[in-house]
Amino acid sequence: MKLNTIVVDDSSIQRITIAKLISEHPNLKLSGDFSNALEAKSHISNNQVDLIFLDIEMPHITGFDLLDGLKIKPQIIFITSKADYAVKAFDYSAVDFLQKPIKKERFILSVKKAVEMYQLKHENHIDEQGAHIIIKSNLKKIKVFISRIKWVEAFGDYIKVVTYDETHLVLSTMKAFESELPKDQFLRIHKSYIINLDKVERFNSKFVEIDGEKIPLSRNKKEEIITILENY
Template sequence: MKLNCVVVDDSTIQRITLAKLVYEHPDLNLVGDFSNASETRNCILNKQVDLLFLDIEMPVQSGFDLLDGLKARPHIIFVSAKSDYALKAFDYAAVDYLHKPLTKDRFNKAVQKALDLYQLKKDGPEDDGEFIFVKSNLKNLKVFISKINWIEAYGDYVKIITEDENHLVLSTMKSFESELPKGRFLRVHKSFIINIGKILRFNSKFAEIGNTKIPLSRNKKEELARALDKPGT
């Protein structure tokens, strides 16, 4: 198994250094290296890219801007000389965050995380349905979409409530919402995203999932009714 990789850094020296590390790794295949977001975006749209080594501070568009413009993202390892962006990187489900100057040992550890994550996703049983990976307690966990009841804002984290257990993930609600399949989940309140298929009943104030009442923001009843394709109660 080799991961197709793209290196993005506006510094020629840093880009060459990182590209060399990718080229020398037996499990990586370098398909491109770029100095800006525009060229990178074109590559991702036209080639299979499994792993992106991404600088953050770049002219015109930052690494975050690049990711915001992608509908489907490869796995991401951020590479930066600053630690300021590490927290925000979690919002993009980053595999790892590498500090410049790079060392081969630290680079290899980050790559191994990506390889493990890719293999987990590849080996997932098809009959269990769709799933996503979340990072909780420093571990990458597979969470099946069908088992999620709702997602709740929890400070700088989101709490994923499933049929079996709960997970606390460092993320914003907006970022996590983008990872969920459209049409199956609805943000009904600034602090709640619900699995539409889990709703037992609802009115103008609450949606009930099991024994829990999830608050609805004003005017969300009609949107929820449309999503369920039936009139509200």
């Protein structure tokens, strides 16, 4: 999962700095950087934007003015050199407030908040629509919301369906269970593992990490899997 992200700041140095941090983060995709609010507003109106790194003090139109003019507001992380704006920033339901100069550790913490909020909102939306599967575990039929599944793991003649709530043991093959899951959201990354792409926190050439757990990648399909992860 990657959040479509833009930077709005009249300082070219700040834009370059933040754009670099965004490009290095596995959960962010830079879709634009803008020196003024008018250009940013035009982009937001015509493209999906999930997260904005927004400077407050800009010529002509401030960051607050930009938000006041948006009907649908993406998640906002304010950036400014003045801490005095912090209280007003949170009146706009900001994810976070970063004070210049921006430190990488603080940036990563802010993004973590944004990703968690996005996932929570996304999960709630899916759950309201009732996207779920029925599994039979321990002689009981159980409704499992797809958005709560982290990964599926082979376990002898059974499979383990690992969710945020509990782990269910189901008598099934990986292939049969995979056919019940949305193909655009779940990926077989190993003969013994199917993952929910929305839950991937980071990955490399050997494994993906979900909720702190490292899950191995198949050696045979490594390049294909990495390409899918990079573009998700």
